């Protein structure tokens with residue numbers, strides 16, 4: 427057990443050492459010499475943009491994917507963004523993530539995977555909830571304009587607790603802006619395996635409007651099945667094995 431923990435600590439230090447300040451990120455979106463090695467900083471700087479050189483794109487896929495696996499539980503590392511980034515770079519890791527869904531141990535993260543991996547699945551799972559919530563708010567929408575409507579209605583606090591609504595808000599903010607980076611925030615709270623695992627996400631405007639604090643959702647009565655605990659354990663085991 428101690429060995430495993432030590433390995434994990436080493437990995438973290440290693441990852442920290444790999445991150446170095448560089449201004450060469452523009453190289454990634456242009457064409458560069460074959461000796462160039464992408465660094466995680468350079469890759470992070472071009473999130474949301476297509477990397478023209480496929481070799482660098484694949485390097486970034488790997489660096490980014492490894493970094494997310496190390497830091498997924500930390501503030502500022504969002505599953506929504508990670509999947510979006512891997513998708514933009516056409517990463518083999520994206521297909522793997524969609525198949526494995528290793529962070530899919532909450533309803534929120536399941537819907538995040540649905541949206542990133544299979545839009546049809548997301549819409550069939552979530553649009554009924556979105557339409558119902560909007561209808562409760564007195565707004566009539568169509569398949570086309572629900573994103574706009576969702577961003578322009580004052581949502582009730584209880585509506586915000588639906589994972590489908592949280593992911594739909596991400597979808598809406600992504601559609602409304604060139605890039606959602608910085609406009610959507612997730613919070614992950616890891617307690618002991620027998621307690622609650624909280625993973626939620628909101629767009630910036632909603633967070634401000636409702637003064638949302640992470641502890642709010644600790645009070646909601648969600649079922650805690652042994653399967654949830656099992657999946658959380660797998661995710662942590664996966665993290666430790668690296």
Ligand SMILES: *[C@@H]1O[C@H](CO)[C@@H](O)[C@H](O)[C@H]1NC(C)=O
Nearest residue numbers: 452453455456457458459478
């Ligand atoms: C990149 O490649 C294109 C086409 O091959 C070429 O026209 C352009 O000058 C190159 N840019 C740089 C910065 O080398």
Ligand SMILES: *[C@@H]1O[C@H](CO)[C@@H](O)[C@H](O)[C@H]1NC(C)=O
Nearest residue numbers: 543544545546547548550551
């Ligand atoms: C996406 O989800 C739909 C609905 O569940 C399913 O019929 C379809 O096969 C899925 N597509 C892929 C590519 O997995």
Ligand SMILES: *[C@@H]1O[C@H](CO)[C@@H](O)[C@H](O)[C@H]1NC(C)=O
Nearest residue numbers: 560561563564565566567568
């Ligand atoms: C919503 O649309 C339906 C069908 O188009 C219509 O019957 C209904 O009156 C509309 N409701 C509101 C509140 O506009």
